[in-house]
Amino acid sequence: MRSELKAESVKMKVKYIAIAFGFLLFAFGFQHCSEKKSDSNISSASSVKQQQYYVHGEQLYIKHCSNCHQKNGTGLGLLYPPLAKSDYVDNNFESVICLMRYGIxxxxxxxxxxxxxxxPGIPSLSDLEIAEIATYLYNTWEHQRDSIELKDVSRILDNCRQATISK
Ligand code: HEC
Structure with missing residues (x-):
């Protein structure tokens, strides 16, 4: 009788250990997955504000730009130039900001x-919306740029306004 009880309690222990081990495995696996997920879209722009810019920027891009440049940024033949992997986008940050509002x-x-x-330019885009679209453009399709600040975008927009007025 005693040995039966003992065997029973050993069985229970093994069961608990197995459950605990399974749980640990699950927890680790889960953590791993969610870590992977969170850094897939946005690696350089990591603050919460930059992530909000990115998410709004994507919506604005689809609404205002994807008609011509296409959803995946490939452009369309020789009519509309690509934004994905565009050397122009990589090398002309200030012009990219200006052309959204004033065209080119x-x-x-x-x-x-x-x-x-x-x-054609899109004069109705606010400074913030332009900063958001730029955050999206420069953090997707293999372009990489550090966080884009609203105050810098406003300063650039002020300068291009002067440039177009003085023409
Ligand atoms: C009506 C079509 C149209 C829309 C809408 C449009 N573009 Fe363009 N975009 C063009 C054309 C055409 C050019 C080439 C201009 C030239 O040849 O001088 C261009 C050029 C560009 C360039 C520079 C060249 C390159 O491919 O790197 C960028 C950057 C750009 N557009 C970004 C945008 C963004 C961002 C938006 C949305 C806010 C937008 N465009 C909306 C037609 C469009």
């Missing part, structure tokens, strides 16, 4: 291909 025209070379069709 004349010949433009992107990744060695020439484009020449006017892009």
């Amino acid at each position: 025209e004349g010949e433009l070379v992107v990744n060695g291909k020439s484009f020449n069709k006017a892009m």
Whole structure:
């Protein structure tokens, strides 16, 4: 009788250990997955504010830009230049900010291909919305840039306003 009880309690112990071990495995696995998920979209812009910019920026991009440049940023033939992997985007941060509000025209070379069709500006975009779209553009499609600050975007927009007025 005693040995039976003992065997029973050993069985229970093994059961508890197995359950605890299973739980640990689950917890670790879960943590691993969620870590992976959180840094997949946005790696350089990590603060909460930058993440909000990114999320709004994506929505604004789809609404205002994807008609021409396409949802995945590839552009469309020789009509609309690509934004994904565009050397122009990489090298001309200030012009990219300005052209969202004021548009751009004349010949433009992107990744060695020439484009020449006017892009209309979108004057209704606020400074904040432009900063948000820029955060999206510069943190997706392999472009990488440190966090984009609203005050810097406003300063750039003030300068391009002066440039267009003095023309
Ligand atoms: C009506 C179509 C149209 C819309 C909408 C549009 N673009 Fe463009 N975009 C163009 C064209 C056409 C050019 C090439 C201009 C040229 O040849 O001078 C261009 C050029 C550009 C360039 C520089 C070249 C490159 O590909 O790197 C950027 C950056 C850009 N657009 C970003 C945007 C963003 C951001 C938006 C939304 C806020 C937007 N565009 C909305 C048509 C459009």
